[in-house]
Amino acid sequence: MLDGTKAELTERTALRINPAKTCQPIGAMYAALGIHGCMPHSHGSQGCCAYHRSHLTRHYKEPVMATTSSFTEGSAVFGGLANLTTALQNIFSIYNPDVVAIHTTCLSEVIGDDIPTIIKKARDEGKVPEGKVVIHTNTPSFVGSHVTGFSNMVTSTIKYLAEKTGKTTDRLNVIPGYLDPSDILEIKRLLGILGVSSILLPDTSGVLDTGLDGNYTMFPKGGTTVEDIKSMGDSFATIACGHFASHAAATQLENQCNVPAGFLELPIGLTGTDRFINAVRQYATIDIPEAIEEERARLIDLMSDLHQYLHGKTVAIAGDPDHVIAMTQFLVDLDMKPKYIVTGTPGQFFERRIAEILKDSGSNATVKQFGDLFEMHQWIKNDPVDLIIGNTYNKHIARVENIPLIRFGFPILDRGTHRLFPTVGYTGAKRLIDEMVNALLDKKDRECDEQWFELIQ
Amino acid sequence: MSEFEIKTVTGETITPQALKEEMLKIYPAKTKRKREKQILSNDPELPPEIGANTRTIPGIITQRGCTYAGCKGVVLGPIHDIVHITHGPIGCAFYSWLSRRNLAKPVNKGDTNYLQYCMSTDMQEEEIVFGGEKKLAQACREAYALFKPRAIAIYSTCPVGLIGDDVHAVARKMSEELGINVCGFSCEGYKGVSQSAGHHIANNGVFKHMVGKLDMTHDNPFSINVLGEYNIGGDAWEIDTLLRKCGIHVVSTLSGDVNYDQVCSSHTANLNVVMCHRSINYMAQMMETKFGIPWFKVNFIGAAATAKSLRKIGQFFGDKGLIDRIEEVIAAEMAALAPIQKDVTSRTKGKKVALFVGGSRAHHYQDLFSDIGMETISAGYEFAHRDDYEGRAVLPTIKIDADSRNIEEIHVEADPQRYNPRKSPEQIAALEAGGFTFRDYDGMMKQMKKNSLVIDDISHHEMEKLIAICKPDVICSGIKDKFVIEKLGVPCKQLHSYDYGGPYAAFTGAANFYKEIDRLTSTKVWKFVVPPWKQNPELQATMAFGKAAAAEDLTPKRSMKAKNVEPAEEA
Numbered sequence A: 001m002l003d004g005t006k007a008e009l010t011e012r013t014a015l016r017i018n019p020a021k022t023c024q025p026i027g028a029m030y031a032a033l034g035i036h037g038c039m040p041h042s043h044g045s046q047g048c049c050a051y052h053r054s055h056l057t058r059h060y061k062e063p064v065m066a067t068t069s070s071f072t073e074g075s076a077v078f079g080g081l082a083n084l085t086t087a088l089q090n091i092f093s094i095y096n097p098d099v100v101a102i103h104t105t106c107l108s109e110v111i112g113d114d115i116p117t118i119i120k121k122a123r124d125e126g127k128v129p130e131g132k133v134v135i136h137t138n139t140p141s142f143v144g145s146h147v148t149g150f151s152n153m154v155t156s157t158i159k160y161l162a163e164k165t166g167k168t169t170d171r172l173n174v175i176p177g178y179l180d181p182s183d184i185l186e187i188k189r190l191l192g193i194l195g196v197s198s199i200l201l202p203d204t205s206g207v208l209d210t211g212l213d214g215n216y217t218m219f220p221k222g223g224t225t226v227e228d229i230k231s232m233g234d235s236f237a238t239i240a241c242g243h244f245a246s247h248a249a250a251t252q253l254e255n256q257c258n259v260p261a262g263f264l265e266l267p268i269g270l271t272g273t274d275r276f277i278n279a280v281r282q283y284a285t286i287d288i289p290e291a292i293e294e295e296r297a298r299l300i301d302l303m304s305d306l307h308q309y310l311h312g313k314t315v316a317i318a319g320d321p322d323h324v325i326a327m328t329q330f331l332v333d334l335d336m337k338p339k340y341i342v343t344g345t346p347g348q349f350f351e352r353r354i355a356e357i358l359k360d361s362g363s364n365a366t367v368k369q370f371g372d373l374f375e376m377h378q379w380i381k382n383d384p385v386d387l388i389i390g391n392t393y394n395k396h397i398a399r400v401e402n403i404p405l406i407r408f409g410f411p412i413l414d415r416g417t418h419r420l421f422p423t424v425g426y427t428g429a430k431r432l433i434d435e436m437v438n439a440l441l442d443k444k445d446r447e448c449d450e451q452w453f454e455l456i457q
Numbered sequence B: 001m002s003e004f005e006i007k008t009v010t011g012e013t014i015t016p017q018a019l020k021e022e023m024l025k026i027y028p029a030k031t032k033r034k035r036e037k038q039i040l041s042n043d044p045e046l047p048p049e050i051g052a053n054t055r056t057i058p059g060i061i062t063q064r065g066c067t068y069a070g071c072k073g074v075v076l077g078p079i080h081d082i083v084h085i086t087h088g089p090i091g092c093a094f095y096s097w098l099s100r101r102n103l104a105k106p107v108n109k110g111d112t113n114y115l116q117y118c119m120s121t122d123m124q125e126e127e128i129v130f131g132g133e134k135k136l137a138q139a140c141r142e143a144y145a146l147f148k149p150r151a152i153a154i155y156s157t158c159p160v161g162l163i164g165d166d167v168h169a170v171a172r173k174m175s176e177e178l179g180i181n182v183c184g185f186s187c188e189g190y191k192g193v194s195q196s197a198g199h200h201i202a203n204n205g206v207f208k209h210m211v212g213k214l215d216m217t218h219d220n221p222f223s224i225n226v227l228g229e230y231n232i233g234g235d236a237w238e239i240d241t242l243l244r245k246c247g248i249h250v251v252s253t254l255s256g257d258v259n260y261d262q263v264c265s266s267h268t269a270n271l272n273v274v275m276c277h278r279s280i281n282y283m284a285q286m287m288e289t290k291f292g293i294p295w296f297k298v299n300f301i302g303a304a305a306t307a308k309s310l311r312k313i314g315q316f317f318g319d320k321g322l323i324d325r326i327e328e329v330i331a332a333e334m335a336a337l338a339p340i341q342k343d344v345t346s347r348t349k350g351k352k353v354a355l356f357v358g359g360s361r362a363h364h365y366q367d368l369f370s371d372i373g374m375e376t377i378s379a380g381y382e383f384a385h386r387d388d389y390e391g392r393a394v395l396p397t398i399k400i401d402a403d404s405r406n407i408e409e410i411h412v413e414a415d416p417q418r419y420n421p422r423k424s425p426e427q428i429a430a431l432e433a434g435g436f437t438f439r440d441y442d443g444m445m446k447q448m449k450k451n452s453l454v455i456d457d458i459s460h461h462e463m464e465k466l467i468a469i470c471k472p473d474v475i476c477s478g479i480k481d482k483f484v485i486e487k488l489g490v491p492c493k494q495l496h497s498y499d500y501g502g503p504y505a506a507f508t509g510a511a512n513f514y515k516e517i518d519r520l521t522s523t524k525v526w527k528f529v530v531p532p533w534k535q536n537p538e539l540q541a542t543m544a545f546g547k548a549a550a551a552e553d554l555t556p557k558r559s560m561k562a563k564n565v566e567p568a569e570e571a
Ligand code: SF4
Pocket: A023, A024, A025, A047, A048, A051, A105, A106, A107, A141, B088, B089, B090, B091, B092, B093, B157, B158, B159, B189
């Protein structure tokens, strides 16, 4: 397995091998699914849309609906006006969504289609029914990563829709980041306990985690409604989780509607969750209820009980920047040693922020933005780690190097239940500890000499 | 043909025309006109003309993918000992990284299986603006330095064609510089109307740049290539094992668990048998013209179909020993399969299935279902052409439209040295006189019942309608439809990935498939979908245990005590 990967490091300037990122549109598609009644539309050739839908489906194991402009050579030459116009007419006639959220692809970006003009024309021609919303974002895949695409879609949604009426509401905006529906539910649960009413954008819960009851609706109950998105401009504050996925949208809202923004990291792990709770406390001027402190205390209890199994363990982490940053912080909280830290997404902020987190930890880590799994594997070959944390694409490295893999982030293609259990909040932190400790102990139980095989741990 | 009728959920008969009307009703006029030609009531005697291989309508939720997926993903991707570099931004390479289950097992332990690697030029804005050829050349150098592969294949994605990078020029240059075979494929996603264009482009490239590069001889005269078999879920391994039992040698499987040398020496086989006609018929034809290798269509999906295919291969070679061995193998395999088939059929007989997938499977798998008494009410391909539906007889009447014209038709001539017709004209005539057919594919429609519904490139809406009106017992489709179908309470079997199961080819695979369909149609989960209080709200709650059971369960110790104590008191 991965027999072509050798320990010897060589410089690569052109060849990406085993990426730790993918392209913008899939992120935009995912974000658009978090708007209620929304049909994501991929403006380009149909292959991109097919790939994005398939991959999202493999991760969420749920229907993922999206339409495409189905470019052919002709549209590649003459531009996508005709295709997008026809698409809009078909989408509203057949599927009747409240919102169509268009994102571009490499192709339409290179062609340079002017989407707002096309939308306007379609409206003028009556192809967009009265009262329907059409928004767009640009997602050139040769810039950034899927996380950038996600951020672009959320930012554009706000740009198109958020309004300020001048009457501040008692609601707090939360831009939660590129999270699973279960994470969004957990954030909502926490806000519920805190007694803060909120608007989350995007909100894929109730969209990509629906049950099986013999019915299918293309636009399920979940998702942030257009009305709520509009009123985000009147909320008293915004909390944005994740520099890469969420901060741009919060900045946009601050500039557009003067809603004060708090820039946080993902509420993953102890410190991340503490900061989130604390930020809500400050913005909403509330006291923290006992229930939250009890939850937190249970996590601390677990950290203390299992500390011995995690302390000093070395870890390789790869994935999306916001996730990796939050995870690194949690590992430091647990006195573990993050050793290789990689994101495929470009952006200097990543390395800077990781350096800050690691500053006092005594961890001597190799950190890389715009890196890939091939190189991380080479580092591991030179000097192994105790654990790998990342998405499914790490499983080959894990197997060949005999290192347990903790599946974390997007996408997880080879296990069924991750999408249902949150990684955020104190609850999520407990689950992460559970997975890490079990993985380490399972390995020990499988491999240790018989005299060390113990009943009680 | 027996009387066949499509039934609605409530058991009434619905004509295919009425069903079609229901599907089309909602469409805007232009969309309706187009889709009308792609949804047909079947007549196996005289298949009506289907509007296949035409553009997908923008805004319709389609199953289809792109040319790149057909070229890199389907045909070339499975060659496991060469390096595959996708030239473009990262997405296309990422999504085609191990996402199709074309399994591979390198011959020697320690040989690199490049399918585990995703390689891309990961183009950035700068290369989009100033051109990406330099980066591509450098990527080839880096790949060579790291892996020393036998060959490198380069695939263009959408933006590459538009900015005008010449991947072929880079490939030629790199071939010289690195001294290995480097070939480029212009398979930009927007070329053609589906994956199908990519198959054609891949066939051309593999034929031009690989086939015929390695001459060899085979001891076994019964040497064949299995074309259009991609080893999804290990199918090619099953077929290989079966053929070996019969004494037939597989030179190469295009492209399933195949290495570069096998591809390069495929012209040394004596026969090409074609599984997926759509994706590889070009190759069969070109190899016949250049090297004189005859071809015909086979199907190793389904027990009856497998037996028929084996017999045809036996008949082709006309060797008594081979024919006898084939009969022995069929008898033994059928005997092993029969009890399973019989057992499963007792539960599946009469159930209805609909299949919408690919370019051959929606047809092939009908054979497996008919093995277990299940009836196909509706079927269609995702990206096939008219000949795959109506049979190759219609080939001369297919109009070449602008999209097909974009794809190069390469001119092939007989190889001056190596052209060697494997059968003499007399032998061919004799075979044909006995009803043997070459270059044959009758298509899906001739095998389907009269008045079944054929739907090309089915849209999401049409699928939903089909389920609402007919609710088949099983639907075969792909990942994008799977969970929609299952939310509606119908089990879906994915026929691209096999839902990570398989193999389903040959007799042994057939057994797996029968059991799988048995599992899918009999699992309790579908019965749990409606909660008990909704099934019958009037019904009184039923407890898990009756009163007597509860007493017995909860009071054993007390009653023991009572036995000891009470008699004394009574006495
Ligand atoms: S990289 Fe570009 S062409 Fe490829 S899937 Fe992404 S958007 Fe489509």
